[in-house]
Amino acid sequence: MDTANLDAIDRTLLTALQRDGRATVGELAEAVSLSTSPCWRRIRHLEETGVIAGYHAHLDRDRVGLGVLGFVQLTLQDHTADTTSALEREIMALPQVLSCHNLSGRYDYQLEVVAPDLPSFSEYVRTRIRALPGVREISTNFSLKEVKRTVALPL
Structure with missing residues (x-):
């Protein structure tokens, strides 16, 4: 539809x-x-017809102990189908990654990642994100304040 x-x-x-x-x-x-x-x-x-893809409870991430929200940009070593498929498959299995976007521009992917605190976030990036297939470079930004979050589409 x-x-x-x-x-x-x-x-x-x-x-x-x-x-x-x-x-x-x-x-x-x-x-x-x-x-x-x-x-x-x-x-x-x-x-x-798939217009309604599902029903979900919207949780407050701070109240469930996930106070840190960061955006992790990845640059890949190469862009072969094998590398990107392996990377995307592994990202799909990471529950701390809320969203993943394949980008145009300087970075190849941007991940939205949550963690309880900065040390946990840092450890996660160093051990899990850096170990993803084909990752050459990582850049991280943190959300200082969430101004708006919605999943509602403008109809």
């Missing part, structure tokens, strides 16, 4: 679900002025 197939009701439903993933079908139906059955069918269709 592409965005051309999303009508105003779908967009309103998706916005409401992004705001509150625990909303009941009745609450969602009321928000889009539908009865519950057609609303439920729309939600199921959005799930089945």
Whole structure:
């Protein structure tokens, strides 16, 4: 399903679900002025077509003991398919890495990494990140203050 197939009701439903993933079908139906059955069918269709990829609890990282957020930029030794596939496969298995982006520009990848404190973060980068396949150079920046974080897409 592409965005051309999303009508105003779908967009309103998706916005409401992004705001509150625990909303009941009745609450969602009321928000889009539908009865519950057609609303439920729309939600199921959005799930089945992959527009809704899942439902998640948003945790406060400080309250779960992950007070350090850092951005780790990687430059690779080479850009062969074997190297990048091995790197990406290993990154996928690292729970401390919240996101990984293949970049254009000076660095090849940027990782968003969490840790309980600076010594833990430092140890993690030195032992786990540096050991990733093909890594030639690492640069790290720390978040001093998170101004905005959202996973809600603008519809």
